[in-house]
Amino acid sequence: MAARDTICALASGPPPSAIAIIRISGPAVAEIGKSLLASGLPEPKRAALTYIYDSDGALIDQGIALYANAPHSYTGEDTLELYLHGGPAVIDHALRGLTAIAGVRLAEPGEFTRRAFENGKLDLTEAEGVADIIEAETGAQKAQALRQLGGGLTEIYDGWREELTGTLALIEVMIDFPDEGDVPEDTARPILSRLEKIMSEIETALGDRGVGERIRDGFRVAIVGPPNAGKSSILNRLARREAAIVTDIAGTTRDVVEVRLVLGGQVVWIADTAGLRETEDVVEAEGVRRARRAAAEADLRIHVIDGTDPSPPPEQVETQDIIVFNKADQRPAILAPDGALPISVITGEGIDKLESWIAAFVSRRASSVEAPVITRARHREKLVAGLASLTAARDALVSDMGAELAGEDVRMALRQLSSVIGRVDVEDVLGAVFSKFCIGK
Numbered sequence: 001m002a003a004r005d006t007i008c009a010l011a012s013g014p015p016p017s018a019i020a021i022i023r024i025s026g027p028a029v030a031e032i033g034k035s036l037l038a039s040g041l042p043e044p045k046r047a048a049l050t051y052i053y054d055s056d057g058a059l060i061d062q063g064i065a066l067y068a069n070a071p072h073s074y075t076g077e078d079t080l081e082l083y084l085h086g087g088p089a090v091i092d093h094a095l096r097g098l099t100a101i102a103g104v105r106l107a108e109p110g111e112f113t114r115r116a117f118e119n120g121k122l123d124l125t126e127a128e129g130v131a132d133i134i135e136a137e138t139g140a141q142k143a144q145a146l147r148q149l150g151g152g153l154t155e156i157y158d159g160w161r162e163e164l165t166g167t168l169a170l171i172e173v174m175i176d177f178p179d180e181g182d183v184p185e186d187t188a189r190p191i192l193s194r195l196e197k198i199m200s201e202i203e204t205a206l207g208d209r210g211v212g213e214r215i216r217d218g219f220r221v222a223i224v225g226p227p228n229a230g231k232s233s234i235l236n237r238l239a240r241r242e243a244a245i246v247t248d249i250a251g252t253t254r255d256v257v258e259v260r261l262v263l264g265g266q267v268v269w270i271a272d273t274a275g276l277r278e279t280e281d282v283v284e285a286e287g288v289r290r291a292r293r294a295a296a297e298a299d300l301r302i303h304v305i306d307g308t309d310p311s312p313p314p315e316q317v318e319t320q321d322i323i324v325f326n327k328a329d330q331r332p333a334i335l336a337p338d339g340a341l342p343i344s345v346i347t348g349e350g351i352d353k354l355e356s357w358i359a360a361f362v363s364r365r366a367s368s369v370e371a372p373v374i375t376r377a378r379h380r381e382k383l384v385a386g387l388a389s390l391t392a393a394r395d396a397l398v399s400d401m402g403a404e405l406a407g408e409d410v411r412m413a414l415r416q417l418s419s420v421i422g423r424v425d426v427e428d429v430l431g432a433v434f435s436k437f438c439i440g441k
């Protein structure tokens, strides 16, 4: 079998920086330590201040070397970290010097973590947690990523897997003793109740209104209402820049224009949409269709009433939605319907309140689920599929279709849940997960 490549990469931010960290992992690490470091290969996990040379004997830099021997490292392989001066010339020389050695090459994005996964140091959800904590911008994203990389999801899936494995064993018993009097009747009951318990736990996880995914990717707010109500003006005011075109022509906005903000400690995508009306204009009609879709997909809608023309009333208002009575500089706020917030983009009246209402909504929604089980669409897809398999298993058990079919369905559900944490059939998902990492991680 061919020896594995040794990989290296800059693991710290772009130069110049105070310190650059070069990470190296693989079988050539011991040799690199012996031949390139004046100190020789340091004792594991003991920092050594040393001169670092390339293989032609030219000095790369003076820095700190830190060695971790397999399997006691992040990747599970021999690894070496070099803490160098963070200038571009130093980094360039170091990476050229390292890759000049046979069997050493630059790492691909996420390759260190992929090796950690392959060596059983992390499961797939923990690896995703590593990617998420690097991307985390809000405290909520960081907390969620920390929980995940600490095995928070692993624990849940392991629990389900164990339950299902036990249930499968009971089903096997039914298959093996099909004709022994009332055995199936008696055996089916505990199997059914175990299946139903897991199904209800999965249903609870799926019924989280997407909170985990929203914390990670951002909550969705759509500004909707009739043409010229001032939707784009409100978006620009919230964004504090001219993100969308504003004119006094009805039907100005056609595409959905999205702006990313942090409100209430959460990432929030605010979408400006086309004014809702019947129209013969093909382009505008498509805009209206997109506006309705954005409104339907949003967690929260801001329904804008034009204060100077308060008809028609807002469409499809849900309980959490916000109604604003815009252009309050033109009409007395007293004319606003009950519960509507009078605002004016011109004078700024009510804008702070609108912002704090959005902030209050997202922080309330984010804390409505204590520890979301689903943080990515990938998890949701697998859970939906797993639940469908379990439903089929239950139906097979209660009908005449029998235990054999039920066993197949439970086995299928086990595979679907296991693939979330990367225990089976993972080749296809690995590429998708690790390619989104940054280089050096």
Ligand SMILES: Nc1nc2c(ncn2[C@@H]2O[C@H](COP(=O)(O)OP(=O)(O)OP(=O)(O)O)[C@@H](O)[C@H]2O)c(=O)[nH]1
Binding pocket: 226, 227, 228, 229, 230, 231, 232, 233, 234, 245, 246, 247, 248, 249, 250, 251, 252, 253, 254, 273, 274, 275, 276, 326, 327, 328, 329, 330, 343, 344, 345, 346, 347
């Ligand atoms: N007086 C006053 N005028 C406003 C206010 N908000 C918006 N306008 C004006 O209303 C007109 C329409 O504003 P837009 O922001 O383009 O309205 P819209 O709802 O995005 O319009 P469409 O994209 O065409 O649906 C512009 O002339 C704005 O300057 C406000 O609070 N007070």
Ligand SMILES: [K+]
Binding pocket: 227, 228, 246, 247, 248, 249, 250, 251, 252, 253
């Ligand atoms: K307009």
Ligand SMILES: [Mg+2]
Binding pocket: 231, 232, 233, 244, 245, 246, 252, 253, 272, 273, 274, 275
């Ligand atoms: Mg507009």
